[in-house]
Amino acid sequence: MHYRRDKEGHHYFFTLVTEQRQPLLTLPENIDRLREAFRREKAKHPFEIEAVVILPEHLHCLWLLPEGDADFSGRWARIKRYFSIGCVGATLAGNPSRLAKREKPVWQRRFWEHRIRDEADWRRHLDYIHYNPVKHGHVNDPWAWPHSSLRKCAARGWYPEGWGASEPDLSGCAAGE
Numbered sequence: 001m002h003y004r005r006d007k008e009g010h011h012y013f014f015t016l017v018t019e020q021r022q023p024l025l026t027l028p029e030n031i032d033r034l035r036e037a038f039r040r041e042k043a044k045h046p047f048e049i050e051a052v053v054i055l056p057e058h059l060h061c062l063w064l065l066p067e068g069d070a071d072f073s074g075r076w077a078r079i080k081r082y083f084s085i086g087c088v089g090a091t092l093a094g095n096p097s098r099l100a101k102r103e104k105p106v107w108q109r110r111f112w113e114h115r116i117r118d119e120a121d122w123r124r125h126l127d128y129i130h131y132n133p134v135k136h137g138h139v140n141d142p143w144a145w146p147h148s149s150l151r152k153c154a155a156r157g158w159y160p161e162g163w164g165a166s167e168p169d170l171s172g173c174a175a176g177e
Contacts, residue, residue, distance in 0.1 A: 011050070011116035012072055013125040013175065014061045016080070019105040022090060023056035029088050031147060034059075037082040041075050051129045054147035055136060060129045060175065062122070072113060080107045114174045126158065127168040128175045134164065141165075 018024050025031060031054065038049065048064040065072065084090075084106040091105065116122045130153070133145035142150055142164035153159055 010065050010067070011122055012063050012065065013114040013116060013129075014063065014072070014076070015058060015112040015175065016061075016076070017058040017108045017111075019090070019108055021057040022105075024087060024089055024106065025054050025059065025147075026056045027088055030083075033086045034079075034083050037079045040082060041079050045069075045071070045075055045078075047072075047075065049149070051126050051149045051153055053129045053132050053145065053149070055133060055138065060132060062116070062125055062129060076111060083107075112175075121172070121174075124168075124170055124173040125175060126153065128170050128173050130159070131164055131168055131170070134167070 025034070034054065041047075042049075046066055047069075049061055050064055051060075051062040053060050063072065084104045087104065087106045114125070116125060130142050130148055130150045133139045133148065134142050139145050142148065150159065150164075154161070154163070
């Protein structure tokens with residue numbers, strides 16, 4: 001089966017989920033490994049992570065790719081591969097397909113991507129990312145979640161102090177989970 005991937009545009013929203021929703025992203029060594037995977041990939045194939053949130057079993061990102069470069073799939077493949085090699089705590093959980101291919105069961109094979117259409121779409125996805133820890137019941141205040149770019153985005157002037165005291169309007173957000 002062939003999956004059509006959008007090859008135009010520069011801003012993209014992504015959701016990646018761990019295999020069988022294993023809470024691999026709760027371990028500090030795995031968080032550090034993921035950060036290193038991003039650093040390594042950005043050094044070799046530049047892009048900007050405009051926003052990110054890392055939850056126990058999934059993550060969301062907004063990326064800005066360079067002009068004329070839409071190779072997000074290659075970037076994610078390399079990030080996932082580097083992370084998977086050093087990931088702690090992944091289990092095979094009896095997945096015969098993974099066993100046959102000698103794959104480490106860390107990430108679901110596919111990921112969700114959405115090309116950002118305009119400023120309003122970008123804003124909805126930015127808010128979706130930063131409110132996600134509240135949505136999933138991990139915290140009551142999005143500012144309390146440690147693995148989020150909310151503070152960096154606020155420093156850029158994208159959020160006022162106290163944002164997230166009530167749920168933002170996310171109608172029209174194409175975020176996949």
